[in-house]
């Protein structure tokens with residue numbers, strides 16, 4: 001069953017399209033790494049999927065339901081969530097307050113308490129720092145908090161923009177591990193845009209390489225990781 005599908009997606013900011021007639025179909029429960037050189041359009045695609053950048057043409061469906069005409073808010077209510085680049089933690093609020101922001105619109109108080117406890121079980125590092133103000137967190141902790149806040153709302157499809165950016169290898173491995181485990185346990189579908197190709201492919205089922213606004217490769221993750229020519233051509237190493 002398709003969780004997220006786009007057809008003929010064209011997106012741009014005025015000049016030539018950044019994403020050009022792109023087709024992509026992601027199966028329910030899959031973890032897909034979205035790869036591509038700097039400026040390939042990964043962020044633009046994620047923003048277009050969530051309605052933050054308008055489409056020039058194309059259609060987007062979530063679990064078979066067309067949401068092309070829906071607002072960002074309605075897409076989120078339908079189960080689509082984006083963790084944008086840059087760990088958007090509110091630095092004046094505590095870890096617990098930041099976490100609960102993710103569920104304010106969805107959960108009643110008791111359900112919110114339970115959902116927050118689920119997240120603390122998943123992220124022990126956050127559990128230990130519940131009362132800590134956001135500004136005291138490390139980069140890794142902030143990224144975990146941003147992920148926990150998104151998961152709290154129980155999305156069905158999660159889009160992540162470069163969660164490993166600026167993180168130490170250990171924090172990156174921890175974060176990607178939680179993501180993989182959550183997808184396996186809950187059937188969450190994940191589209192993970194990453195410059196960290198090796199890390200992303202190590203947790204993904206499938207890798208999609210963007211180049212010049214189109215899909216240059218779409219292969220099983222292990223297959224892509226083992227193809228040096230392809231890595232060299234599109235990913236710069």
Ligand code: ATP
Nearest residue numbers: 013018036037038039040041042043044045193195
């Ligand atoms: P990175 O890994 O560097 O974030 P990316 O693959 O996410 O790259 P995008 O950020 O989507 O790529 O950028 C794709 C292209 O669109 C780039 O050429 C960029 O300059 C351009 N672009 C991105 N955002 C805007 C904007 N708001 N206005 C105009 N052009 C933009």
